[in-house]
Amino acid sequence: FASSSGPITVFTTRPDTVYGATFMVLAPEHALVKSLTSSEQFEAVNAYIEKAKLESEIERTAEGREKTGVWLGSYATNPVTNEPIPIWIADYVMATYGTGSIMAVPFGDARDFEFARKFNLPIRVIARAEDGTEFDSSSMEMAYDGPGILVNSGVLDGMKAGKEFINESIAALEGVGVARAKITYRLRDWLISRQRYWGTPIPITYCEKCGAVPVPEDQLPVILPDDVEFLPTGQSPLKLHPTWKNTVCSSCGGPAERDTDTMDTxxxxxxxxxxxxxxxxxxxxxxxxxxxxxxxxxxxxxxxxxxxxxxxxxxxxxxxxxxxxxxxxxxxxxxxxxQGMILGEDGEKMSKRRGNVVDPDNLVAEYGTDTVRLYLMFLAPWEMGGPWNSSGITGPYKWLGRVWSLYFDETSPNEPLESVTEKEVRFAVHSALKKVGEDLERFSFNTAIPAMMELTNALGRAKRTKGMLEKPVWTEALEILVKILAPFAPHISEEIWSHTSSTGTSIHLESWPTVDESALTRDELEIVIQVNGKLRGKMTVSSSAGKEDILAAAKVAENVGRFLEGFEVIKEVYVPGKLVNIVVKG
Structure with missing residues (x-):
């Protein structure tokens, strides 16, 4: 990255994102900070550097810490876009890692995203998701670091985004002379001593004659004293405990002192x-x-x-x-x-200063632990997180009420009767069982919960079918539902199980149900019919029907013909077992 003080070299683990670098951040200790600082910014920059000196590396890089920084008043040039980008200093960049400077890519990095949002810095979209989803930088609530395809990325356009495809990006960038591959190790010295009581004692004694002497193996482990006083002296309580601190040197038998530091937890x-x-x-x-x-x-x-x-x-x-x-x-x-982070309703990290903290104790008191658990899993993908929405928690709460009703509430005589077959019940049950099992393996909890909600609705209809409650299929359905619900809502599941099972054991000791693949075959399929992408009807067809027969039936289905009349059919799309889309013009 060219600058007025010469080139600024950065180390990045994601060279595929270089086109998204919209600003640079240097560590406060970086050698070029002073020469890059404008006279107008000198005072603010100098004050920030002095403040950063007072903080430890752990404090500066702590997750959830609010980002701070100061603009140097100068610019660098992005080597691939040739655009000027502002140079900042911030304490979350460490001089000890890489080159002490980073190219900031707010689209794909959570820290850079937070920094950009706070200081109104630009965010350039450089990828679309694997499923084709496109992003709008103005409405993004968090950085996107998932799999996708690179866009707005010059020579990298069309390449796959992700760490597993880095070598392709490196080769392309080396080809245009703006980067080279290098391995950087993160290992640094680890100071393990702490001036606190709680921790593992360091098994060393200090003798004026012998120096530092390891505690003999037959005297291990060194046990912390129980009678300590925690006084605000600035020293470890162990240093103020003479009977524990003072001991005998195992080498010469003379007086010695124990090491009063303890090991880092x-x-x-x-x-x-x-x-x-x-x-x-x-x-x-x-x-x-x-x-x-x-x-x-x-x-x-x-x-x-x-x-x-x-x-x-x-x-x-x-x-x-x-x-x-x-x-x-x-x-x-x-x-x-x-796991991802649950943000406040304003899309920002929860903090007392912002006043956007959600107290889980209050939610548990009002809705119960299971509801809160369910909503946290339902709210967003596990590894992405997202903003909290207070109004959404009532959905899981009401759903658990419907689950409870399936087991214990009588069907109202005023409710209309349904006509659900045993085969339809087993299809719904084993489809949900398969979906939830697969989603659990993928940590895709937010998609498993809707599958159980759909099953609950299906069983609600089945319950209103005459004679269903006396059939073995109903018993099987209720047993499977409560078992697949148990990992998500353990308390209500245990309660239901204790009243409905004769095993006498906890539901959490039960085996996971086995999917009956034969139950997943259907004699008939419901096909959605679209014209130019808009829903125009539905139809039921035999599961053995071929594509041509289904397309022909779709054109004459109820309510569909009038949307085709007078138009030329230019394309017919059939998604097996799901939908038909007829594209017309005229």
Whole structure:
């Protein structure tokens, strides 16, 4: 990136997004900051630099922290668009990572998006979603980092967006002379000592004669004292505890002092998953047989804020344990899932300052825990999150009421009778069972819940069919519904199960139902008919009917013919088992 002080080199893990760089951000410590700062901005920039010096790296990069920054009063040139872009400093960019400068791509990066929104910086759309969805930068509520196709990206147009396709982008950018591939390691020194009581004691004593002496193995573990006072002295409580601090040197027998710092709690969280499998083992830190048999975990789900701290440390410890022969694997989990963030109703991160915090305790008190759980899963894709909508929570609440009614409420004699067949009931049940099972595997909870809602509606109609409640298919339907609901709404499911099952065990100990594929075949299909993309009718056809027969039947279906009369049919589209779209002109 060219600037008045020479080229500014950036390191990025996403070179495919370079066309979306609409501003640059330098770390406050970057060597070029002073030379790039205009005289008008000098005072503000200098004050910001001094403030950043007072904050730790962890504080500066903490997830959820409000973004701050100052414009330097100068511009760089995006090397692929040749457009001038403003240069800022911000404390979320670290001098110790990469080159200490970033190309900011608010379309695809959450931190850059938040920064751009706060300071009214432009957002350039550089991709469309895999399903063809296009984005409008003015209405985007969060950055998009999902799979898609690059657009507005010059030589990269039409390429697939995503980390797995980076090599193609690098080759294209190297071809036009604006980038080169480089590996940058994120590993940095880790200071593990903390001046606090809670933590693992550091097993070192200090002797005037012998210096630092490790505590002998037969004296491990070092146990924290119980009788400590937490006084506002600025020192660790252990430093003020003479009977614990003062000890005997294991080397010379003279007086010594224990190390009064404790280890960072990240030390413990780096291997807890191994210790939990045999937590009372006094012979060894981990039980290798159990660890090798039960780990790695299938799925680890957590916030993205753990990526450069807890996850990095845990992976390092796992690989170290493997390298010294304690375990047989190098990754503690096989799959990582990062949950998205639920924003305030204004589309911003929840904070007391903004006044957009939603108190879950109040919601639980009014609607119950299950409703709140359901709505959080229903609200948005698990890994994307989205803005809270207070009015939407009544939907899951009312749905759970309808579920309860299926099991315990009598059908009103005033309700009209339905005529639902047993085959239709089994189709609805096993279709939902298959959908929910697949969605659970994909963490696609927001699509699994509508499938259960549809099943509830179908069973509501079936319940009003004469004689249905006495049939085995009804018993099967109710049993499957409550079982697939259990992971989402565990409390009401357990309550229903305790009243309707004779097993005497918790529903959460039951096996997941098995899909009966034979129940998914249908004798007849309902086909939607569109003319020029607009709904004009529906029809029922045999599931064995061919495409030509279905297209012919669609043209003469009730209410459809009048939309074709006098027009020329130029295209006929049939989506098997779902819809017909007839395109006409005239």
């Amino acid at each position: 990240f030390v413990d969280s780096s291997w807890y998953f191994m210790r939990y499998l045999d937590p009372h083992n006094s012979e060894s830190a981990i039980n290798a047989e159990k660890v090798n048999r039960m780990l790695p975990a299938d799925v680890y789900s957590g916030g993205i804020e753990h990526a450069i701290l807890h996850l990095l440390y845990a992976r390092f410890w796992t690989k170290a344990a493997r390298d010294i022969g304690l375990i047989h694997f190098g990754e503690f989990a096989q799959t990582l899932r990062n």
